[in-house]
Amino acid sequence: MVMPMCYTKAINGLDDLRSWTLGEQRIQDHVDVYLSEATMNDVKRGFPYLISKEFATGSGHIPQFKWHIIENNRPLRLDGIEFDITPINVYHGNLPMPQNSSASNPNLAPIPEPMGNYCKEGSAPVSLLFYCRDESAAWNGRHTPSETDECDRDPGRCEEIETHWLTPRPAPELELHGVPVYPPPFVCLCSFEYALRLGPIFRIVMKTWETSPTYALRSWAYVLLHLFPAKFPIWLASFDKRHTFFALRMVFAFVTSFCEARLFTTVVEHVNDRVGRYMLFMLMFNAGMWNASTAFLPSTFAMYAVTAAASFAFAPPSSSRVHRTFAATLLFAAGAIVGWPFSLLLAVPFVVEELTVYGGDIVPESSLPKWIENRWKYLFGSGAVAASLFIPVALIDTYAYGRLTLTPWNIIRYNIFGSSSGRGPNLYGTEPWYYYIFNLVLNFNILAPLALGSLPALLVTRTFDSKRLGGSRGPANQTSSPYTLLAVRLAPFYLWFITLTLQAHKEERFLYPVYPLVCFNAAVTLYLMRGWMETAYVKATKSPYRAANTNLFQLATLFTVVLTCLLSISRAVALFKYYHAPLDVAFHFQYEELPRLLNTTGLLPVPDLTTKKHSSKYDEDAPVDLALVRQFGLRVCWGAEWYRFPGSYLVPSGVEPLLVESGFDGMLPRPFPPVVPITDPSPITKSSSESTKVPLKPSPGLFGELSHTLGRTTRLVPTGFNDLNRAEEGQAADPTECDYFVHLRLPHSPERQEVVPRVGEWEDVACFPFLDAQRSSILSRVFWAPGSLWQKGNTFGEYCLLREKQRAQIRERETKWSKTA
Known part of the structure; x- marks a missing residue:
């Protein structure tokens, strides 16, 4: 490392280089640092723990830096370089130039005195050309350098600093103007000008065994979906990581709200407006949704996708609604491929309905073969398009892990087929069969029994109040019953709940994909129970008129909805007050x-104090x-x-x-x-005993950072991990x-x-x-x-x-x- 001055980025770079020489997995035994005696004194005065252990406080490892003092015009040879380099002093600040120098050469225009920084450091290796680094615009000896760049006043605001090379061609002209040029012109091989800004995209510091290329159970494609919302607060107002943490959750909350709004609209239009209103308030205040909607988990992403897919699938199937088939299929596939592959199970009722249920179609017997052909064609055509989502996911994960990787298949293989070899989810704990019942009651209170009783309630209504949902739109053998359509929409929750209950390994987050459907099923049960009350009231009073004018049924449903909302709010407040301490500790620190x-x-x-004096007392x-x-x-x-x-x-x-x-x-x-800079960007597939390598100078911008994170740090095969x-x-x-x-x-x-x-x-x-x-x-x-x-x-x-x-x-x-x- 060449350190011309003791400025911010150089010190940060030294601090980042500490880990290179520490521990058993160190990258190298020491780091060579070349600097002037004045810079060495600055480092020794400001950061003595970087110099020697005797200057450090407390215990811990001290980085191994090997310091080399360089002098002006005294050649030196860096380790690994086959020729000498001669350092030269370059003026730092406004470059003084005589105003009347151009008189000696009438062909050159007068050069006014520069107003800003130009040369910051230079060197003269192999006598090829003259090197000069600056923080202003390039200057070729004819024009005036730009005004002082903000990099000098606030180095942290500058992501990159340009390097300019003055070729031999303008050198004689510079000499004519009184600018000292070392004969012959010079060049510099390279200069490490700023701190290495490497590491995972989101500055994640912990790695789990699932992200090792050996197992590859976590998709980096899913992580990349959050790249823009994670970086946006930093671009917007230079917020720190803490603001990004909460900004991500705000985005999650917005996505959840959007999906819920779409589902609410579909339920009102195609199921029942009262069911839609009940469901809306259940979703808005529910403690389970409050907890799941802002979690950074693939199962939460699957919940978004399932909710959005249901907003299309809950419309009756019809040959005229091809967009319904395509949108629902695509969203179910996105939840499974990008998020959690097991969530595809929730699409089974939709597939069965699409292939076998008339829905909004009236199908005469003569048209049945053509109808079947069209339905199969639409569904499998949509499925083929949706399956193409595998391509970008596989490409991203293959690039990230350094080998062909199908993360969804890896997850399925480990969780379903791994038990025969002693692996599998049961290693991480098992729960009794009633675990999810208790979990639903905890998060959904009285909605849990309502949701679990939705299909039996539909059967009771079909038996004793068959006209409650209306009749068929045509002959019974050519159309679908509204009870059949509603049963198909209630089925995904039961299919998911029963399947998870049969698994020994249970976790609360596994239920996240059906949380909105719990509210839908509960709202359907509440609506059907209101119908039972109306039927019983009419039979008891023998007066449909009195039933239509009483507030009894409205008060009953209002009481149920308000009660579940209050219980959910109480549960959410309990979670906040009882278990918020870990976040309080982080905030206090x-x-x-x-x-x-x-x-x-x-x-x-x-x-x-001059700015604070005029501020509001409520300002932070x-x-x-x-x-x-x-x-x-x-x-x-x-x-x-x-x-x-x-x-x-x-x-x-x-x-x-x-x-x-x-x-x-x-x-x-x-x-x-840790990472090591290299100039060869070839793929890296080494064990963790060797460090990850990254290109010497990352490409600028977001995608430059992205490309040098994925495929470098993520490809490293770490030791000390197992899947047992x-x-x-x-x-x-x-x-x-x-x-x-x-x-x-x-x-x-x-x-x-x-x-x-x-x-x-x-x-x-x-x-x-x-x-x-x-x-x-x-x-x-x-x-x-x-x-x-x-x-x-x-x-x-x-x-x-x-x-x-x-x-x-x-x-x-x-x-x-x-x-x-």
């Missing part, structure tokens, strides 16, 4: 603890730039709470999350591997490296109490209440109600952020920290 650390070490900028405090935190090398650790790790989006940049030993005997996530859910040696970090520790304290349940790392002395930074569910009563822990009386049934622990005391004292007493980010 970023917005309280890190600013306190910067303030204690004298690095917190002084606020501009000015955001604190946390870029200076990088120099502390902080590490936050999780032990037994690793499964509540909020994700790298909520860990500030420059802070490293680690997972330490906690007694868990299964497979833990691991950090993504067995713990691997070395999967947990050394707790002596931890500066902070996230800890769940359960004083009323000592048998479940997590042990704090035995190394060091830990002190509380912040603690937040966290429900001890096993010590709380069922009703008070499931629902929330105002008042202390309700909370008497609950027992709380503390979810805490701990700080290692000795290391913190050493860090905060040091005066070496630099105010340059």
